[in-house]
Amino acid sequence: MSTAAVASGNLSLATKEDWKAYAESPRRERPERLTRQQIDALSSPELAQYDQRRREWHANLGPIRTPQLDHLHEDMWDIVDSNLQDGDKARGAIAVEAFPGLGKTTAALAFARNFHVREVSEKGPFTDEGNERIPVCRVGLNGDTGIKDFNRYMLDFFGHPGRHRGTASEYGSRALDCALKCGVRLMVIDDLHFLRWHRKNGEEVRNHLKWIANEFPVTLLMVGVGLTQKGLFNEGVSPADMIFAQTARRTTKLAMEPFTIDNEEGRRAWRNLLLAIEQRIVLADGYHGMVADDLSDYLFARSTGHIGSLMSLINRGCQRAVRTGREFLDEVLLDGVKVDQAAETARREIEIAMANAKITSRPRQNRKRAA
Numbered sequence: 019m020s021t022a023a024v025a026s027g028n029l030s031l032a033t034k035e036d037w038k039a040y041a042e043s044p045r046r047e048r049p050e051r052l053t054r055q056q057i058d059a060l061s062s063p064e065l066a067q068y069d070q071r072r073r074e075w076h077a078n079l080g081p082i083r084t085p086q087l088d089h090l091h092e093d094m095w096d097i098v099d100s101n102l103q104d105g106d107k108a109r110g111a112i113a114v115e116a117f118p119g120l121g122k123t124t125a126a127l128a129f130a131r132n133f134h135v136r137e138v139s140e141k142g143p144f145t146d147e148g149n150e151r152i153p154v155c156r157v158g159l160n161g162d163t164g165i166k167d168f169n170r171y172m173l174d175f176f177g178h179p180g181r182h183r184g185t186a187s188e189y190g191s192r193a194l195d196c197a198l199k200c201g202v203r204l205m206v207i208d209d210l211h212f213l214r215w216h217r218k219n220g221e222e223v224r225n226h227l228k229w230i231a232n233e234f235p236v237t238l239l240m241v242g243v244g245l246t247q248k249g250l251f252n253e254g255v256s257p258a259d260m261i262f263a264q265t266a267r268r269t270t271k272l273a274m275e276p277f278t279i280d281n282e283e284g285r286r287a288w289r290n291l292l293l294a295i296e297q298r299i300v301l302a303d304g305y306h307g308m309v310a311d312d313l314s315d316y317l318f319a320r321s322t323g324h325i326g327s328l329m330s331l332i333n334r335g336c337q338r339a340v341r342t343g344r345e346f347l348d349e350v351l352l353d354g355v356k357v358d359q360a361a362e363t364a365r366r367e368i369e370i371a372m373a374n375a376k377i378t379s380r381p382r383q384n385r386k387r388a389a
Contacts, residue, residue: 041134076336081128111238115245116274119326130154152200210242277323285381303346318379319368327361
């Protein structure tokens with residue numbers, strides 16, 4: 019798939035072609051930041067092209083390396099690299115569990131992308147048998163996924179010609195054959211919470227995951243919301259029988275936490291995030307401190323420290339700043355930008371606390387500088 023397809027957001031990541039395009043395509047180049055005078059000097063076609071590049075750039079500012087992302091990836095590398103055991107040993111699995119809006123899927127896909135690049139760089143684009151090397155297989159689930167559906171999703175990813183007819187067992191055998199031939203070493207299972215865990219399908223798929231962990235030469239990377247409450251780790255057994263729960267013994271639970279500002283370390287991490295975002299924004303009248311200083315408290319209140327809400331607000335604010343010709347971000351512009359309801363609901367309480375000087379997102383050093 020072409021770079022243009024990547025840039026236009028046409029990737030579903032449900033097929034190996036889309037995955038390879040996502041993992042191997044060159045990164046977007048940051049558009050040059052033009053002054054207002056330079057923008058005014060552009061012809062209509064040039065301006066349209068420039069604004070299009072900025073729209074796509076601002077819509078894809080992440081992922082940004084945060085302490086949460088770095089810690090998560092370090093733990094993932096530990097687990098994946100330790101899973102080079104011989105075939106007679108059980109491999110550890112990963113479950114990334116976090117509330118919505120904390121970037122768990124983005125973080126998991128970023129890791130999988132880095133893993134793909136490393137595997138291809140070290141081992142080459144083809145296996146010893148001459149097959150296309152696909153180090154990562156990604157499977158997305160929905161609420162009605164059963165074993166047959168799950169196996170067919172894997173076959174869909176590989177584009178296997180036998181994905182339209184067969185039994186669940188036959189689909190599974192074909193998927194295993196694809197994984198072996200293509201050198202798959204990491205299987206990302208996204209939206210695991212969509213399973214209806216207390217119905218028959220949920221139990222079937224949970225047992226099926228054990229089979230994949232035992233038979234496929236892969237590390238399972240499962241991503242979802244509320245996996246503990248849904249029973250991924252206790253497998254429906256009583257606490258007294260937890261020792262027999264294989265999934266809990268084989269799976270390492272990792273988390274993504276929201277940003278907090280109740281200590282100096284948290285406030286510095288928040289500022290570093292805003293500085294990284296600020297450096298990526300391409301607006302004619304943008305300036306140093308526009309985001310990290312002038313909007314620090316405001317952005318924390320609007321996002322409640324959830325990076326998903328923050329990035330949506332920044333993205334939509336930049337789109338409006340470009341479209342309206344405002345070319346910078348401030349509270350007046352961002353007040354007109356809507357974000358997710360969860361962030362909007364929690365916003366008022368944080369704003370009141372900030373107005374009463376009970377909390378602040380600014381590190382102590384930057385508060386002194388501002389004063």
